[in-house]
Amino acid sequence: MRKTHSPQGFQYFMKRRYEQRFPKFKFQDPGETYGLMPLITQNSHLRTEIIQSNSAEQLQPHQQKRTANSQSKDKTDDTCILIGNTLKSLERRVLKPRISYQPEILPNKFTKPRSKSIKKQPKFDGIYFEGEKFCQELEFQEKYANIRQYYNYINISNGIFIKSTVNYYKANVSKSNNGQLVKNLLKQRWWWLVVDNDKDNVNFLWESSRNDNFIITMPCSEQIDTNDTFNIQQDQFDIQIHSHPYAKLLPKNLIIQMNLQEKQIGKSNKLLNYDQCQQFCDHIRIFEITSNTKIHNHIQNNTHLGSKKNLFLNLKKYYEFNSLNVFEFLPLTYHIKNKFDLENYLIDNMNTKKIWIVKPGELTNRGHGIQIFQNINEVNMFLKGNHQHKNGLSKTFIVQQYITNPLLYNQRKFDIRCFILFTGINGKQKGYWYQEGYIRTSSKEFNLNNLSNKMIHLTNDAVQKYSEDYGKFEKGNKISFEEFKRFITPEKFNQVYQKMKQIALDQFKAAAELLDPLKRENTFELFGLDFMIDDSFNTWLIETNTNPCLEQTGPLLTGFMPQLIDNLLKLVIDPLYPPPQFYTSKKFVYDCLNNKFELIYDSSKMKLNRKNVVIDNEL
CATH class of the missing domain: 3.30.470.20 (ATP-grasp fold, B domain)
Structure with missing residues (x-):
């Protein structure tokens, strides 16, 4: 008389058969790899739990047995298998798993034997993988x-x-x-x-x-x-x-x-x-x-x-500490933030005939707010104007000597x-x-x-x-x-x-x-x-x-x-x-x-x- 299996037995058979078809490889330390490590449970529905380590307490019973046997024989011989999400939620698509690592699940009497005509792939040695999925x-x-x-x-x-x-x-x-x-x-x-x-x-x-x-x-x-x-x-x-x-x-x-x-x-x-x-x-x-x-x-x-102002002030401090002149790296520059800075700037350049470029001191780019002036008097008139940010604070300016011989x-x-x-x-x-x-x-x-x-x-x-x-x-x-x-x-x-x-x-x-x-x-x-x-x-x-x-x-x-x-x-x-x-x-x-x-x-x-x-x- 032909023996039949109960529905539960058939599901278990299908589960074991698809698990066994995954590619196998050897990895030196499964706990330190990239990717998810799903926990397969009998009653899980569209759910993946993340295992943070590969401790024996977190493995399924059949995995614990395998881990104990492998440790007693050879502690360095950890054979691993790629698995995906829960079988119940993915069914046959489990053959394209999310990548994670877990110890190999031992074959049982329901596992379909491997065909002798299939050529055995090389073992994983740190670079090379075996299995049909891996090139x-x-x-x-x-x-x-x-x-x-x-x-x-x-x-x-x-x-x-x-x-x-x-x-x-x-x-x-x-x-x-x-x-x-x-x-x-x-x-x-x-x-x-x-x-x-x-x-x-x-x-x-x-x-x-x-x-x-x-x-x-x-x-x-x-x-x-x-x-x-x-x-x-x-x-x-x-x-x-x-x-x-x-x-x-x-x-x-x-x-x-x-x-x-x-x-x-x-x-x-x-x-x-x-x-x-x-x-x-x-x-x-x-x-x-x-x-x-x-x-x-x-x-x-x-x-x-x-x-522009912070760049100038930070470089000035750095170069001065290292006994260097900041104006060997930047054009002659003044930071004008109030009338006292303006007075010092005017005194320094009273009798000079230089062209000046004035830039906003705060965070700007793409040429916004830049103006060029023919002499110091034009600069003075501009800086004496009322310049404020939207929040009411006064704007500051960088006044720089224009490079006339580029x-x-x-x-x-x-x-x-x-x-x-x-x-x-x-x-x-x-x-x-x-x-x-x-x-x-x-x-x-x-x-x-x-x-x-x-x-x-x-x-x-x-x-x-x-x-x-x-x-x-x-x-x-x-x-x-x-x-x-x-x-x-x-x-x-x-x-x-x-x-x-x-x-x-x-x-x-x-x-x-x-x-x-x-x-x-x-x-x-x-x-x-x-x-x-x-x-x-x-x-x-x-x-x-x-x-x-x-x-x-x-x-x-x-x-x-x-x-x-x-x-x-x-x-x-x-x-x-x-x-x-x-x-x-x-x-x-x-x-x-x-x-x-x-x-x-x-x-x-x-x-x-x-x-x-x-x-x-x-x-």
């Missing part, structure tokens, strides 16, 4: 390992080991200042969901101006910023590191330790667990990424670089736009220099007889785009660094480039203890720097902007801006919010991990004096 191409496996390695090393440099508890993240991106570009690049990262209306319940908020209400919901870092040596012996500094792909992104001593790690035999060194990461950094901590882990593209106190490009004035990036992750503040930039040209030939024509004197896109000659000489009024290098010779360009880079570093040092004073857990800000060169090739910092223009005006910026923002996301967002495991090369967002941001400032390598002025740089 076995060597190129895919290497790319996957390199991405995971890159994320680990960026996070190690910030003293954290990322443990994600969610499979996707949410972002809100404002529409202003080419927010569509940022949104498109985020959408390419398939583990991000871009929402339009919700700004409070998102992981990532990108806006043109600082959102203080969002920032105050971000916790302050628990990590004490320490001078981390990454366990490097002094005699190991002779190792050549310049050819390493991350050499410009990470501290030198970490690169050396990475080289030593990568020389070890075997491929498993490219995927690091928490214990291995501790070998690099004594102060590393597990940082759990949840649906409430937030990051914003602006920092508290960004006006200490972004406003280096010209085909008889027209130009400036140089560069970018720097500030990051504050886990209490470690870093500053990066972007290695590319571009030249912004004016639309009219330079002359000093018509100071009221902004098309001659101001090179901002926000001004020049209204000129009838915009794009007539250069497409989008832009030229690349390479074109400019040929124009002034490579030697002169290198001289200018190094001076700009040094001034950028000085800005980070000058505002070291002022930017992001509470050291929020995850913060960053992209600044735009404007430089000018005179006909003697002296390099001058003109201003620093907190909301640099990201518009793709002209063919040069059509390629430049996506690369800039993508490099920023690779450096700041992707390592903190890593993608879940994936199976095929179609899921790769990028193949190249090279990045044009270069680390020039690291707060853990700096020393401060009693006045909180940076006096040493150990990078």
Whole structure:
């Protein structure tokens, strides 16, 4: 007589059969992996519980038995299996699971035996996976390992080991200042969901101006910023590191330790667990990424670089402490905030015949409020006027000597736009220099007889785009660094480039203890720097902007801006919010991990004096 099964027995049979068909792999430390770890229960309905660890008490009875047996035989032989959500809610779609790790479920008498005709796949050894779902191409496996390695090393440099508890993240991106570009690049990262209306319940908020209400919901870092040596012996500094792909992104001593790690035999060194990461950094901590882990593209106190008066005052203090003259880096400058400052300014310049440019002292950009005056009397009359903000407070002004002998490009004035990036992750503040930039040209030939024509004197896109000659000489009024290098010779360009880079570093040092004073857990800000060169090739910092223009005006910026923002996301967002495991090369967002941001400032390598002025740089 044919034996029949009860409905309960049949469901159990179906459950066991589908579980057994999942791909298997071996992982060194299942508790320190990315992704959800669902708890399967008999009565669960469309519900997933998150297990925070792999302790035996939290495993199902049949899993506990397997764990006990495996520990008695071989403690290092942990075979794992990919599983998804509850079987009852997903049914057959469980074959496309959300990625998580749990110990293997033993086969039973209802399990369908594996066909002998199927070729056994290689075991997982740190890079390679077995199972039909995983692509076995060597190129895919290497790319996957390199991405995971890159994320680990960026996070190690910030003293954290990322443990994600969610499979996707949410972002809100404002529409202003080419927010569509940022949104498109985020959408390419398939583990991000871009929402339009919700700004409070998102992981990532990108806006043109600082959102203080969002920032105050971000916790302050628990990590004490320490001078981390990454366990490097002094005699190991002779190792050549310049050819390493991350050499410009990470501290030198970490690169050396990475080289030593990568020389070890075997491929498993490219995927690091928490214990291995501790070998690099004594102060590393597990940082759990949840649906409430937030990051914003602006920092508290960004006006200490972004406003013209604070930039001048901070650099003045820094250079004076280091026995340097601030006016070797900035044009002659006065900050006018009241009648006493105005009187001192008038006395200093009583008998001089200089052209002056007057700028708002507070946070402005895109050429707003800038005026040029022929002499000191015109400046005096302007400053004596009634200038107030909307809240009734008096405006302050930066009065700067106008550079009357600028280096010209085909008889027209130009400036140089560069970018720097500030990051504050886990209490470690870093500053990066972007290695590319571009030249912004004016639309009219330079002359000093018509100071009221902004098309001659101001090179901002926000001004020049209204000129009838915009794009007539250069497409989008832009030229690349390479074109400019040929124009002034490579030697002169290198001289200018190094001076700009040094001034950028000085800005980070000058505002070291002022930017992001509470050291929020995850913060960053992209600044735009404007430089000018005179006909003697002296390099001058003109201003620093907190909301640099990201518009793709002209063919040069059509390629430049996506690369800039993508490099920023690779450096700041992707390592903190890593993608879940994936199976095929179609899921790769990028193949190249090279990045044009270069680390020039690291707060853990700096020393401060009693006045909180940076006096040493150990990078």
